[in-house]
Amino acid sequence: MFRRALFSLVGAALCALPALAQSDRVVALVVSVGEGGARADAIQAQLQVIGAETLRAADPNNAELRSILKRFTGEAADSRAAFVYLDAPAVTFEGREFVTPAGAALNRATDLFTQAIPLQAFARAAAQAEQGGAVVAAIGRAPADLPAGLSPLETAPEPAAGSSPVLVAPYGRSDAVVQVIAAVTRDEVIEVGAMLRRMQAGEGVSLSASPATPIYLRSPAVEETPVALQIAAPEAGADAPPETLEELELLEQSLSRAAKRAIQRELRDAGHYLGLVDGIFGPQTRGAISAFQEARTDEATGVLTRRQMLDLRAGG
Incomplete structure (x- = not known):
């Protein structure tokens, strides 16, 4: 139940990410x-x-x-x-x-x-x-x-x-x-x-x-449009083990390019990313994610967990 609820929270948070149209x-x-x-x-x-x-x-x-x-x-x-x-x-x-x-x-x-x-x-x-x-x-x-x-x-x-x-x-x-x-x-x-x-x-x-x-x-400030992101909740119980790197990579692949751009922008605002906000997770983005993870004393895998996505959006 915890993972199901957390997955839903991630989906809701990412739906609120601004689209970089x-x-x-x-x-x-x-x-x-x-x-x-x-x-x-x-x-x-x-x-x-x-x-x-x-x-x-x-x-x-x-x-x-x-x-x-x-x-x-x-x-x-x-x-x-x-x-x-x-x-x-x-x-x-x-x-x-x-x-x-x-x-x-x-x-x-x-x-x-x-x-x-x-x-x-x-x-x-x-x-x-x-x-x-x-x-x-x-x-x-x-x-x-x-x-x-x-x-x-x-x-x-x-x-x-x-x-x-x-x-x-x-x-x-x-x-x-x-x-x-x-x-x-x-x-x-x-x-x-x-x-x-x-x-x-x-x-x-x-x-x-x-x-x-x-x-x-x-330009003058304009109202931003939210990104629509569909993520299906996994079939998991309260005692489910932590997500594997393979599962997180699949989650990342399910993100739209607009959502990936939004993540890059959040990483840039946090001072970790200096490249183009292009929705392509190359070496610069991987390095920025690793730096974000190290700043939290998390394992630096270069792939965000669901909790890290939520915290990144929240500014932490």
Whole structure:
């Protein structure tokens, strides 16, 4: 009877978890290459303060950055708004802009096509969100021996159809960008166009175009919709043994993706999870669950028990 009652309580508690529907999600990609790592970490922390789900890449090589950009594009398509912060070297070649990942070997200008990623690829990814998004590029120090035909990126590109606005702060001019993002508060309504215009006031900072319609990284509070979750009570008596790990894994598999997102959000609010709230229980989520369990002096299995689900929802 105890397990039956506890199962019912878990079902009721999870039914009350807030749904992170497409219209509620804000996702951000934060990339650093070279000396801007600490600055990018601060930007990521501030974006999380306003509720953005962040995907962080520190010194990624070409393959790693392409992979993380592909993942971010899919997440942006399942979100209300998207934001990209790049703190990396970037160059121009024949009117096109390229971000250079860690380890890029530019012996000649055409190496860009295999060793770098077009800046517009990030702008197209951010544009996949329901409201759209923006790219802010704080340009890092360019290599001293750039091949002929390449030059450090100093100005924003021309507007492009199907792409989000791009703001460029040339090397050494990122203070305005950092200060604007650092000034946002947890409860502030944050509209991207207004934020970009404040950044543009910095010396040397340029913007491809202002958003055509408002894009909110944090919008006015809206009423949240509960997640419907159906869990059948097990056939068990009062003297039933504790759940096995296999039983708990089956319970977890029965959760909807929205419910899994809600669990990730609760783990993030408790200070254990820093990844995307995407409903995918990968290594980061497992580590966060283990950290939550260790903080309770429970066995760190990486899979939540029913009681732990209840306590997580209750803030304990």
